Amino acid sequence: MTLDKSGAAEALAEIGQSQKRSANLYSYAATSPYLLLTGAMWLAADLLLEFTTFGKHWAWPIVSLVSIPAYIAIAIYQSRRRSSRPASLDGHFWRSIAIWLLIFGFVAGALGIFWPESGVQVHSFIGLLTGIAWAIAGLWMGWRIIALGLGIAALTMAGHFWVHDFYAAYMGLVGGGGMMLGALWLRRV
């Protein structure tokens, strides 16, 4: 069998497309458990904040502490599933930690500058930021993620101005629930 230049170019283009799609899908699948966990944390923390007395002060610190071993467990599980070598913390794990630290630093800095008067303002700001971050990620990852991000941002703004009762629970469902939906979509795409 011999091949001419056009046949080789066609085959290389086919390879390039298949490899790119496969690498993207693999990356989505590897990232989704971390996003699912983050969404679940957000939902749990806001429901505790809304419906328990201790949650008013402790929901977010406790949920954040619990999440650290959970992130490590996901990283170790994924590492073991991939390789027979001893488990190690992969790039997705370190990127997840770095994203949290960067967002935490940005939010702390922004709140320090604007000094909001209520917890509602803080919550709405974080929800809006999350929605916009998803929409930006969607520019690379696909239109469904853009729609999800814009949906979270729009529902956050609606909640800020119009939802007065059960605001924290509403934000948990919008922010955390939206992130969980996005993670499930990434796993199935």
Added chain:
Amino acid sequence: MSGPDEVIHQSMRLKIMATLNPLPPAEPIEFTRLKQILNATDGNMGAHLTTLEKAGYIEVLKDFVGKKPRTRIAMTNTGRRAFQAHVAYLREVLDG
């Protein structure tokens, strides 16, 4: 210049190998997922996977998750080397 790998060069088998190549070594992908990614039918995929398995380029892993049977496909080291050699050949043809 060596020739093309005739097992890999067929269009569907080329797509299968190109889909498996970016995965980490020995990382399997589920048959149903691979079929969905390549938009292929069961029969079509099955025949091509058998050809690749006979050539030693892929490994077909069968097990059960609970009571449901599961089939996964992983590229072997031999398959990865053959795929890389085939890509190198295609580039040579294009450049030459």
